[in-house]
Amino acid sequence: MKINVLTLFPDMFTPLKVSMLGRGLEDGKWDLNLVNFRDFTSDVHHHVDDTPYGGGAGMVLQIMPIKKALDSLSDKGKVIITAPQGKTFNEEMAQNWSKEENLTFICGHYEGFDQRVYDLADETVSIGDYVLTGGELPTMSMIDATVRLLPGILGNEASPVEESFSHGLLEYPQYTRPADFEGQKVPEVLTSGNHQKIAQWRHYQALKTTYINRPDLLENRELSTEEKKMLADVKAELDQ
Structure with missing residues (x-):
């Protein structure tokens, strides 16, 4: 280009x-x-x-x-x-x-x-x-x-696909070492090795972050059945 x-x-x-x-x-x-x-x-x-x-x-x-x-x-x-x-x-x-x-x-x-x-x-x-x-x-x-979306610019070809807005949602939280910093621990699911649960947790967190910071992005989004349930859980969590 x-x-x-x-x-x-x-x-x-x-x-x-x-x-x-x-x-x-x-x-x-x-x-x-x-x-x-x-x-x-x-x-x-x-x-x-x-x-x-x-x-x-x-x-x-x-x-x-x-x-x-x-x-x-x-x-x-x-x-x-x-x-x-x-x-x-x-x-x-x-x-x-x-x-x-x-x-x-x-x-x-x-x-x-x-x-x-x-x-x-x-x-x-x-x-x-x-x-x-x-x-x-x-x-x-x-x-x-x-x-940054051009092939080879970021090095990791998957990076731009997984980031904020790529799927209409803000990005989920990310963590790296150490697993415990002054009592602040990385969520256990991320160290579990269960990739299905990790994917579900990330999707839930992306919906939660979007709902809190950019609810306008959800207004015209066609939510799947799973996302509707997740969003209901997000709202219940925030209401507590």
């Missing part, structure tokens, strides 16, 4: 070049192409923004340098704009994007884009109901969530 990023601040993307994603870059499992669209301006001072027609506070990013930067790409693939008015990013989007050969992100700044920039994109996406100073941090989050 190749990911292009149109940004005024390419130096902000250093975090993507370290840790597991960084090793993936070095191994050629994905490619990151940072494009400063200020380089595609035509005036002496390299302006990328201007005052909005009709008046108002702040400056608006112009379409011309962004369109030229996009046109310079031979492999832009799906084009994504990060903006507060977009649909909220989620795990399903990350999974769908991870199947693409090419992605291109356009990072906003200042008071946003000239409206005609949105016509250049296939999707406008937000990471939440709040405003940041620019689109670089949301773009990095989306790239991380997408690239």
